[in-house]
Amino acid sequence: MAWERIHRTVGGNGQVTVNTGYLTETVQLLDWSGGANNGVLAYTSPINIPIKGDITVLVKLSSALAGDCEVRLEHSVDGTNWFVEGQQNTTAVTSAGAGTELAKLAFIDRSAFDEEDGWWTVFDIDTHGFSPYTRIGFLDTNGNESGKTATVTLYPQF
Numbered sequence: 001m002a003w004e005r006i007h008r009t010v011g012g013n014g015q016v017t018v019n020t021g022y023l024t025e026t027v028q029l030l031d032w033s034g035g036a037n038n039g040v041l042a043y044t045s046p047i048n049i050p051i052k053g054d055i056t057v058l059v060k061l062s063s064a065l066a067g068d069c070e071v072r073l074e075h076s077v078d079g080t081n082w083f084v085e086g087q088q089n090t091t092a093v094t095s096a097g098a099g100t101e102l103a104k105l106a107f108i109d110r111s112a113f114d115e116e117d118g119w120w121t122v123f124d125i126d127t128h129g130f131s132p133y134t135r136i137g138f139l140d141t142n143g144n145e146s147g148k149t150a151t152v153t154l155y156p157q158f
Contacts, residue, residue: 023049024153029138029145033066041072041137042145044152046079051130055123056155057105064110066143071106071121076133086128102128105136123154 010016025044030037059071074082086102105128106121113119138150
């Protein structure tokens, strides 16, 4: 699991195509059925480009999900210990959900659209922040998603 940078492709007759500025990584989803891997995220590697502004996040799922899913950000200062909660305007996380959940990047409501057709969201650096290590995770759907993948593509807005 690692981000891929597409710099150049050399065609059969020697022509060179250059595509710079974006990253892509495919994530294997997990079996979350029956409490398996309860609360464990399937996540990308840390984003390995300098972030200077917002990022368009494109996601293509290999097939439809079994349940709704949150797409979340995790931050770390050392690449080992991850901060998974991000709250604003509150001193405690309550069952009422006080404050604004900054760790949530998107919510996939599987009844709203065909999620395997692909969808996009924006990683707003002013809202979500950036740390030395930042990764994107897919949260528990309560279904068996182990045969499915999510391909994440990042387009920085320089």
